[in-house]
Amino acid sequence: MQFALALDANSGPHPIRSCEGGGIDRSERLSIGGSKQEKALRNRCFGGRVAATTQCILTSDACPETLHFQTQSSRKSYADANRVSAIILGGGTGSQLFPLTSTRATPAVLAATQMPEEPAGWFQGTADSIRKFIWVLEDYYNHKSIEHIVILSGDQLYRMNYMELVQKHVEDNADITISCAPVDESRASNNGLVKFDHTGRVLQFFEKPKGADLNSMRVDTNFLSYAIADAQKYPYIASMGIYVFKKDALLDLLKSKYAQLHDFESEILPRAVVDHSVQACIFMGYWEDVGTIKSFFDANLALTEQLSKFDFYDPKTPFFTAPRYLPPTQMDKCKIKDASISDGCLLSECSIEHSVIGVCSRVSYGCELKDCVMMGADIYETEEEASKLLLAGKVPVGIGGNTKIRNCIVDMNARIGKNVVITNSKGFQEADHPEEGYYIRSGIVVILKNATIKDGSVI
Template sequence: MKKVLSIILGGGAGTRLYPLTKYRAKPAVSLAGKYRLIDIPVSNCINSEILKIYVLTQFNSASLNRHISKAYNFSQFSDGFVEVLAAQQTPENPSWFQGTADAVRKYLWLFEEWDVDEYLILSGDHLYRMDYQHFVQRHRETGADVTLSVVPIGYKTASSFGLIKIDENGRVVEFSEKPKGDALTEMEVDTTTLGLSPDQAKDKPFIASMGIYLFKKEVLVNLLKQYVDQTDFGKEIIPSCAKDHNIQAYLFDGYWEDIGTIEAFYTSNLALTKQPAPDFSFYKEDAPIYTRSRYLPPSKLQDCQITESIISEGCILKNCRVHHSVVGLRQRITADCVIEDSLLMGADYYEPMSESSQNRTKGKIPMGIGEGTTIRNAIIDKNARVGRNVQIINKESVEESEREDLGFYIRSGIVVVLKNAVIPDGMTI
């Protein structure tokens, strides 16, 4: 694994995850109360003994830089590192990243300096646990130029992914990026050849690329220099080289979720509360998910009713009811609150009790969730100040709305309260 260099793509502006990406890069969005999305691919790399890791990003990268610098410091006796490479303008490349392949191309001069055999290209917004050692082993055994990690999927999401067809040896013979209509129908395959049962194959007749690529070093270098006008791996580079390169498919049979939209992000987080065991679990000692150490105190629960929920460290909850929800770091929930089917991201810092009392005395809203508030089917971003007797329940069942002036958006019926927003006493959303 010392001969593998990992390159994690931070994604574009993250418009589908907006407003969670208003102040942060997509990989820096919170996950499961205490983690960030970037922790998933980085931890997978570390657990797979791949310790040379670059993260490419260009939008709102300040919080991502801060998180990585504080979370991942390897021993000085190791050559391991996790380093952010932000988009930069140079005399040769005056423009920003134009796509996944373009981002890698613009830092190719740096990647070429490493004495490695393969480049592992990863996405920064997926939730899964994977041992890349098996992936690399399959790549080397088949003598592949490129290996794609793939999963079988159904009709509902098929048009959102790159779909492939393979031959009996697992070689990719056709690749179509996000096909629709007749083009989608043409990509149907018999997935029983992948080991699925007939019933499973009926529900999942497509093979989707996970956006995880392993390239031979010289192959990637040549492709990026040959197809200089092509800016994206999935849409252009891989379809262009499918005929004259050995592209292999590696079947991933574990849990995998693309967290690219508000709905997917919300659903994936709440799925972590599932009993007795969620599809993705952070409770795995031989493959832990790492994150920044914050040295916060244990959470304090005073006369609360908590069911099917995750409560992160450093929280103070008083005389409230929380059901099927994820509560993030340093979150304060006061008396007579009801939190259901919601994700509360917590706070970046503590507001002292004395300051909270002074704010209330001055007519200002303290940090946290005020007395008598009800929150259902919502995401409350960090440092939000929600007043007393607020109803965040999407009363009129609105699917889409943009009320940034009032501190919230509605996406797929989910109310998203902005970071640092102030929701006044008695307001109903």
């Protein structure tokens, strides 16, 4: 007895990258045109499954172990994870996230990080930060036979299988591959924008354009209509700050060709698209750059919503954090709605809505928090210690009784007294009051790390 089963990956909805074609005029607005071209562009710019056929043959006159698999794949080149290395850029002084970055770099703990107290200009840009360590990297790359370098940004929230990006990079035989995402008008000018032809080759790269320059980077995104309900609302394609370089191309750019240039997006990539093979890979998952106070605030609060756009609980791709070995949070007669509460908190007779509460936070009786990101504390004060502070007219770590807070970020170890009101009722967009322990950025009140807000204060 004999049977055969054919499994064809082409039966799924995932496109096969198989088109070829020329470019478009650099001065023209990108226009895809007909359906065939749209399909070709889709296929070139998206990572997808590979066409493959598997035959399974089982015969009755063979032993049970006689099971033969024959696989034929349309891929000509495969990415080898053992030949891929990654660099995480941890950010510099993080001016757009100030005052949260007044004492720390943009991500809390990341590689290639420059701290505020280091000499100004030590890292002069993203490319320069890698160039400063290139002697270490070259030795490692040669020892490990590394062929491709993935460069990642540390101030973003997304979920990505990097090997799919690397696989596209290898199949395209690109010198550089840029992971890109469609963005709307409001976000476009905060990112590097790209234009590419129907083969996915990047023709133009413009870092944070404004005015007429921004309008010149608009593209026809109808090829995204199968994935986005209203693709016309996203007329720009933004760089995610995630790249794959051929090792030799990266070293040549940093050491020889552009040795005097310091930043990838503002200096090197706009030039590299002219004389290197630079490809775009469109990412359609959730992606949020949290490099500004507003984006950081909004992204955190969005995680508290029901059916959040970003899911931390996907069992196939789980997120892990460093174990802190804290006790469970204790809540006594609290009202909690659409909130994320971390470990080790003490919450007593308070109301918390649409907020994120960090580790070891203490919120006292009668408090009302809404639309707040409370970073928590890295110290514990006992009840005895807190009582002594109160008797001395001082403020314990956490939030005192009957305090009302809205639209606010409370940084680590802040001490907020009793009967405080923090609502920015006058609607200020920007304000600097470091001597009083707070700033206002984009209408959001930011209570400084280790700040003390006295009893009865109104902000």
